[in-house]
Amino acid sequence: MYDKGISTAVIKRLPRYYRYLGELLEKDVVRISSKELSEKMNVTASQIRQDLNHFGGFGQQGYGYNVEYLYTEIGKILGLDQKNRVIIIGAGNLGQALANYADFERRGFLICGIFDVDPGKLGQRIRGLEIRPMEELADFIRKNDVKIAALTIPRQNAAQVAAELVSYGIRAFWNFAPTDLHLPPEVVLENVHLAESLMRLSYKLKSAEEPEEDDRAE
Amino acid sequence: MYDKGISTAVIKRLPRYYRYLGELLEKDVVRISSKELSEKMNVTASQIRQDLNHFGGFGQQGYGYNVEYLYTEIGKILGLDQKNRVIIIGAGNLGQALANYADFERRGFLICGIFDVDPGKLGQRIRGLEIRPMEELADFIRKNDVKIAALTIPRQNAAQVAAELVSYGIRAFWNFAPTDLHLPPEVVLENVHLAESLMRLSYKLKSAEEPEEDDRAE
DNA sequence: TAGATTGTTAATCGATTAACAATC
DNA sequence: TAGATTGTTAATCGATTAACAATC
Numbered sequence: 125m126y127d128k129g130i131s132t133a134v135i136k137r138l139p140r141y142y143r144y145l146g147e148l149l150e151k152d153v154v155r156i157s158s159k160e161l162s163e164k165m166n167v168t169a170s171q172i173r174q175d176l177n178h179f180g181g182f183g184q185q186g187y188g189y190n191v192e193y194l195y196t197e198i199g200k201i202l203g204l205d206q207k208n209r210v211i212i213i214g215a216g217n218l219g220q221a222l223a224n225y226a227d228f229e230r231r232g233f234l235i236c237g238i239f240d241v242d243p244g245k246l247g248q249r250i251r252g253l254e255i256r257p258m259e260e261l262a263d264f265i266r267k268n269d270v271k272i273a274a275l276t277i278p279r280q281n282a283a284q285v286a287a288e289l290v291s292y293g294i295r296a297f298w299n300f301a302p303t304d305l306h307l308p309p310e311v312v313l314e315n316v317h318l319a320e321s322l323m324r325l326s327y328k329l330k331s332a333e334e335p336e337e338d339d340r341a342e
Numbered sequence: 343m344y345d346k347g348i349s350t351a352v353i354k355r356l357p358r359y360y361r362y363l364g365e366l367l368e369k370d371v372v373r374i375s376s377k378e379l380s381e382k383m384n385v386t387a388s389q390i391r392q393d394l395n396h397f398g399g400f401g402q403q404g405y406g407y408n409v410e411y412l413y414t415e416i417g418k419i420l421g422l423d424q425k426n427r428v429i430i431i432g433a434g435n436l437g438q439a440l441a442n443y444a445d446f447e448r449r450g451f452l453i454c455g456i457f458d459v460d461p462g463k464l465g466q467r468i469r470g471l472e473i474r475p476m477e478e479l480a481d482f483i484r485k486n487d488v489k490i491a492a493l494t495i496p497r498q499n500a501a502q503v504a505a506e507l508v509s510y511g512i513r514a515f516w517n518f519a520p521t522d523l524h525l526p527p528e529v530v531l532e533n534v535h536l537a538e539s540l541m542r543l544s545y546k547l548k549s550a551e552e553p554e555e556d557d558r559a560e
Numbered sequence: 561t562a563g564a565t566t567g568t569t570a571a572t573c574g575a576t577t578a579a580c581a582a583t584c
Numbered sequence: 585t586a587g588a589t590t591g592t593t594a595a596t597c598g599a600t601t602a603a604c605a606a607t608c
Contacts, residue, residue, distance in 0.1 A: 232544075328531075351599065401567080
């Protein structure tokens with residue numbers, strides 16, 4: 125149904141549209157034009173229309189877009205209409221934070237298992253979920269038909285654990301380990317590299333603090 | 343010293359170069375050419391050279407780049423040669439996870455304070471740091487010369503808290519609240535929108551699972 | 561010196577913006 | 585119908601890649 129080869133630039137913007145539309149929906153806004161939305165979101169109206177038209181015509185000439193309809197449709201495009209079961213590998217601080225982040229469930233993601241190598245953690249419960257040993261992974265993934273794994277483990281183990289998970293049937297990695305995973309082409313990957321994000325912030329701060337460069341030769 | 347108006351595309355790649363160079367350094371690699379590095383990192387050699395030349399010539403014709411030198415220089419560009427003091431606003435699961443993430447300190451970031459509105463949390467310690475009440479923010483920021491704040495609070499409070507922090511002297515926000523902050527031009531912002539990241543992963547998974555589109559008319 | 565590889569300019573590619581005909 | 589706003593094509597802009605002279 126959808127066009128393949130949507131550029132990553134477009135994909136990055138979709139969830140943001142979805143968020144703004146959700147907020148409009150909460151405010152009971154019924155319709156919105158690309159122009160109004162563009163002003164709220166600080167993008168061009170042209171870009172909004174271009175982006176949406178990759179997936180089909182959701183608007184109506186002379187009217188704009190129905191907020192609820194567009195919200196639902198973008199949700200479908202993003203796959204949020206299905207219950208996506210997620211497991212978390214690594215029950216450290218970050219893994220626990222993710223497990224406790226209730227927002228995900230509102231978006232159709234169900235965290236159904238947490239795993240850790242540390243025997244000391246086994247049996248502990250996080251939000252009702254028992255921490256399980258890695259030995260149970262193969263069975264658990266198969267039985268629960270899990271496709272998505274969040275990796276919150278040290279970078280040293282990431283490659284090996286990822287390969288294992290792929291062999292058990294995982295098809296999507298939400299990778300928090302500060303390393304680049306090399307995966308088979310049918311497996312998808314989204315990185316969250318927090319240290320890199322913080323370094324970018326540091327760069328921006330530094331640039332903003334520097335005295336203005338003027339045109340004199342150096 | 344540095345050229346202003348470096349494109350965000352370049353800035354996004356800098357921390358990744360830094361990470362790869364750090365790994366090479368650990369392996370005692372002394373020199374590397376843009377070609378070798380490009381193969382490791384899966385980018386073009388041209389791009390590496392272009393990117394680096396925004397900040398000056400770090401290489402040598404016929405030789406390539408000295409790994410340690412380039413690593414240090416990129417570190418300086420990113421502002422990692424200074425101790426950056428960071429406070430965390432919101433001592434929930436995510437705030438605690440960040441506080442415990444030791445990796446940041448290796449990169450010159452020092453988490454020096456954690457704040458929360460919940461009186462029940464006050465006095466609790468995270469990695470030796472006492473959770474403080476919001477009332478102490480103004481004083482704390484001034485006394486410790488803090489420029490960077492990580493926001494791990496609900497989106498409803500984010501705008502107001504951010505405005506407050508700006509008035510106390512914060513100049514950089516690492517924003518985990520799922521909202522877009524509107525800040526004065528001298529204040530910089532780096533967003534980590536986890537829910538959006540997970541939605542992108544979901545989109546990719548969905549696209550990968552769909553049967554291949556072929557060229558037949560629909 | 562000869563070989564290698566940078567720094568940098570020019571060419572290409574892709575993404576964003578502008579424009580406007582179609583149409584509700 | 586007249587006005588508004590989309591869907592879509594064309595123009596522009598910016599980022600990536602290729603090429604090569606400079607030079608270590």
